[in-house]
Amino acid sequence: MMPIDPLDALDAALRSNFRLFVERCFVHLHHGGEFLPNWHHQAIEHALGQVLRGEITRLIINIQPRSLKSLIVSVAYPAFVLGHDPKKKIYVISYGNELADRHSSDFNSVVTSDWYQRVFPNMRIKKALGNEVTTTERGYRRSTTVMGSLTGMGGDLFILDDPQKAVDAQSEVRRDNVNQWFSNTLISRLDSKKTGAIIVVMQRVHMNDLCGFLTEATDDWSVLRLPAIAEEDERIPIGVNKFHHRRAGDVLHPAHESIKELKNLQNIMPPETFDAQYQQRPVPVGGAMIKREWLRYYEPHELPERTHRSKVFLSVDTASKDGAMNDWSVCTAWLFHAPIYYLLGLVRGRFEYPQLREIIIAEAKHYKPRIVLIEDAHTGIALAQELKKTLNRAVKPVPVERDKVGRMYVQQEKFFAGHVRFPRGAPFLPELERELLAFPNGPHDDQVDSISQALNHRLSTYTLDNI
Structure with a gap:
């Protein structure tokens, strides 16, 4: 039996395994730099594999900057696709010439290398x-920019990598131009509307950016959304019948x-x-x-002294289930000095019931409130009964x-009038x-609750003026 040539074995592995191929491209382009493998690379590679196999034809990948998205999607993937089928016609489209040129240069470096050949x-x-590489089988990878001319051209695969600059997406005119260019021009350039594929990879930049426009228009798009910090427990596909289990809070x-x-x-970037x-x-x-311009703040020296006119109270919103580690419980402490509500402190976490009870007791000892308000639902029912005996x-x-x-909705007027004040510079x-400005469209609303x-207490039967 002839011994297996290690180089032949490596070549075979690179030919069949896109994950290994991506790593080899990275090493090639970064001159031997260290590749830091991570599960999100596998998630992207798996989604691209589904496109390659024809399982999906419309894919959106939303991920933060500096995550190797362009190396994987715009450089390695076209090289891998053309390696298996040199007849494929591929377009890679970005928002500007500089970005398009850089991706083209990296792609050219890969496909002209000895190891790739x-x-x-x-x-x-x-x-x-x-910005064009043509194969002997008349396939190609062409690079252009959004709004660039595609007249008379067609393709099997269109990759849109960062089609919108963040600053441009803030302009309604420029957003609409990109969205209409996609609908009126790009979509018509697919050689086959049935089997032709489109991949959009970008960080989100606006609610009505291209991704928002596409997903609002149709359910045809498969979306791989990868937030920098997980907002809930997730099970993300990273292979055929393989998943990465991501816990809320994971980076x-x-x-x-x-x-x-x-x-x-x-802390330094605007929440939006x-x-x-x-x-x-x-x-x-x-x-x-709630609008950002309605938010008001106070410095420590601006806080009124506690008098008979100043009433301190706690407001507790509990998780929906005892021990539900994916649900948040929140306790806010307030000073009401008519007509202003000053937020004194906030505690938020995923607490088991005994820990939550001890936290409320500690907050009550610290702030010495006149009353503790607890939502009469879920674990709050038992908590209120127990705290009545303890506090x-x-x-x-x-x-x-x-x-x-x-x-x-009924509390908007208080924000608009400037009657709600937050402690400037507080770590929370x-x-x-973020939660307040996103409500009711954000992933969480426990702090809002x-x-x-x-804020609602003076509009109901448990007014603080009567205690």
């Missing part, structure tokens, strides 16, 4: 000029970007920007139900009289603002 001996280049790629680094970004570009969850500019404070179960949206403030419950 060895891995794919049937893929031979007839012409490599500028996308901790070896590349830690939770500390992401939190620092959260971070939520869109890193969480892939754009919110309306300026806020949805030397009034504890009031609050009946749920409206849905979440309705409860906040960035996350609180605690706030609306607090």
Whole structure:
């Protein structure tokens, strides 16, 4: 039996395994730099494999910057596809010439390398000029820009990699131009409307960006959304019958970007920007139900002294189920000095029932509230009953009289009038603002529930003026 040549074995592995092929492309383009493998690479590669096999023909990948998305999708994938089928006609489209040129240069470097020619001996280049590489089988990879001319041209696969700059997406005219260009021009350039594929890979930049436009128009798109920080427990496909189990709070790629680094970004970036570009969850500019310009703040020296006119209270919103580690519980502390509501503090976490009870007791000892308000639902029912026996404070179960949206709707006037004040620079403030401005379209609303419950107290039977 002839011994197996290790080089032949490596070539065979690169030919059949896209994940290994991506890593080899990285090493080639980064001159031996260290490749940090991560599950999100596998998730992207698996989705691209589904396109290659014809299982899906419309794919959106939403992921943060600097995640190797362009290397995988715009460089390695076209090289892999043409290696297996040199007849394929591929377009890679970006928002500008500089980006398109860089992707083309990387692609050209890969397919003209000795190792690639060895891995794919049937893929031979007839012409490599500028942003176009043509094979001897009349296939090609052409690179152009959004709004660039596609007249008379057709293709089997269109890849849109960052089709919109973040700053351009803030212009309604420019957003509409891109969306209409896709609908009126690009879609008609597929040689086969049935088997031709389109891949859009980008960070979200606006609610009505190209991804928002496409998913709103049709359900045909498969969407792989990969937020920088997981907002809920997820099971993400990374292969055939293989999944990555991601827990809420997990960072996308901790070896590349830690939770500390992401939190620092959260604190310095506008909430709308971070939520869109890193969480892939754009919110309306300026806020949805509560507008950013309505938010008011106070410095410590501006806080009124506690007098007979100043009433301190707690507002507690509990998780929907005891021990539900994917649900949040929130306790907000308030000082009401008519007509202003000052938020004093906020505690938020996924607490088991005993821990939540001890936290509320500790908050009550610290703030010495006149009353503790607890939603009369879920675990709040038992918690209110127990705290009545434990605390030397009034504890009031609050009946749920409206849905979440309705409860906040009637409190808009207080925000508009500047009667709600938040402590400037508080560590919990960035996350609180994100949830508040996104409501009711955000993934969580526990902090909003605690706030609306607090602000609603003077409009119901448990007014603080009577205690």
